[in-house]
Amino acid sequence: xxxxxxxxxxxxxxxxxxxxxxxxxxxxxxxxxxxxxxxxxxxxxxxxxxxxxxxxxxxxxxxxxxxxxxxxxxxxxxxxxxxxxxxxxxxxxxxxxxxxx
Amino acid sequence: xxxxxxxxxxxxxxxxxxxxxxxxxxxxxxxxxxxxxxxxxxxxxxxxxxxxxxxxxxxxxxxxxxxxxxxxxxxxxxxxxxxxxxxxxxxxxxxxxxxxxxxxxxxxxxxxxxxxxxxxxxxxxxxxxxxxxxxxxxxxxxxxxxxxxxxxxxxxxxxxxxxxxxxxxxxxxxxxxxxxxxxxxxx
Numbered sequence: 689x690x691x692x693x694x695x696x697x698x699x700x701x702x703x704x705x706x707x708x709x710x711x712x713x714x715x716x717x718x719x720x721x722x723x724x725x726x727x728x729x730x731x732x733x734x735x736x737x738x739x740x741x742x743x744x745x746x747x748x749x750x751x752x753x754x755x756x757x758x759x760x761x762x763x764x765x766x767x768x769x770x771x772x773x774x775x776x777x778x779x780x781x782x783x784x785x786x787x788x789x
Numbered sequence: 790x791x792x793x794x795x796x797x798x799x800x801x802x803x804x805x806x807x808x809x810x811x812x813x814x815x816x817x818x819x820x821x822x823x824x825x826x827x828x829x830x831x832x833x834x835x836x837x838x839x840x841x842x843x844x845x846x847x848x849x850x851x852x853x854x855x856x857x858x859x860x861x862x863x864x865x866x867x868x869x870x871x872x873x874x875x876x877x878x879x880x881x882x883x884x885x886x887x888x889x890x891x892x893x894x895x896x897x898x899x900x901x902x903x904x905x906x907x908x909x910x911x912x913x914x915x916x917x918x919x920x921x922x923x924x925x926x927x928x929x930x931x932x933x934x935x936x937x938x939x940x941x942x943x944x945x946x947x948x949x950x951x952x953x954x955x956x957x958x959x960x961x962x963x964x965x966x967x968x969x970x971x972x973x974x975x976x
Contacts, residue, residue: 760941
């Protein structure tokens with residue numbers, strides 16, 4: 689049907705879904721972190737598919753690095769979120785207005 | 790019945806679950822659909838023959854990151870006021886951006902079955918190849934990544950570490966030691 693184009697289209701699609709989720713997010717901070725994870729999953733899939741197509745090992749290795757960085761970043765982000773919740777009491781996006789910017 | 794149909798189904802499930810994760814009204818549903826999209830992308834990679842990366846996706850993403858998300862969703866009071874998600878705007882922008890990339894032939898190399906690696910050795914599977922390159926050419930990156938993970942572990946604990954003041958602790962060395970006045974006859 690699509691030939692091999694889906695290997696470039698699927699991660700792109702996933703990237704834009706995550707990007708739109710960050711852009712149009714009015715729910716909570718944890719929804720933003722979930723969309724960041726979707727972006728990183730799209731990058732991982734793109735690297736793996738490109739490495740599969742061009743038969744090179746370097747895409748898989750860089751995908752492993754991106755995976756580790758995603759794990760570290762989500763750990764730190766969620767622990768910051770828990771500390772923020774202890775201070776503020778809620779994690780809604782609309783109440784981040786202390787600087788009144 | 791070609792092989793490519795199962796790739797089409799995996800593609801459909803990944804996009805569907807990620808879209809549902811973004812537009813659902815509850816935090817628990819978001820995490821659930823995130824887990825399902827991780828799982829289907831890992832299955833997709835395994836079906837392509839990239840067994841190690843698919844299993845690593847399952848172990849790290851589903852086993853660690855999704856568990857972190859579930860713990861945070863359980864701990865915090867995630868009260869989501871689901872205002873009107875601008876679905877029409879989202880779909881229009883998404884469709885426009887998607888269409889710009891749809892008509893481009895990304896892979897001018899030819900068909901899938903014409904690109905066969907004739908030097909495929911039987912002993913080398915994915916894990917062997919990865920280890921062969923990762924620990925020799927990219928050892929610096931590997932050590933840097935491990936340092937980043939160690940910093941993340943230490944940071945995640947130290948960000949929420951509060952020393953408990955006012956906690957009634959025992960100082961048993963002080964409690965069970967004898968006073969020196971009695972022993973040494975000092976007043």
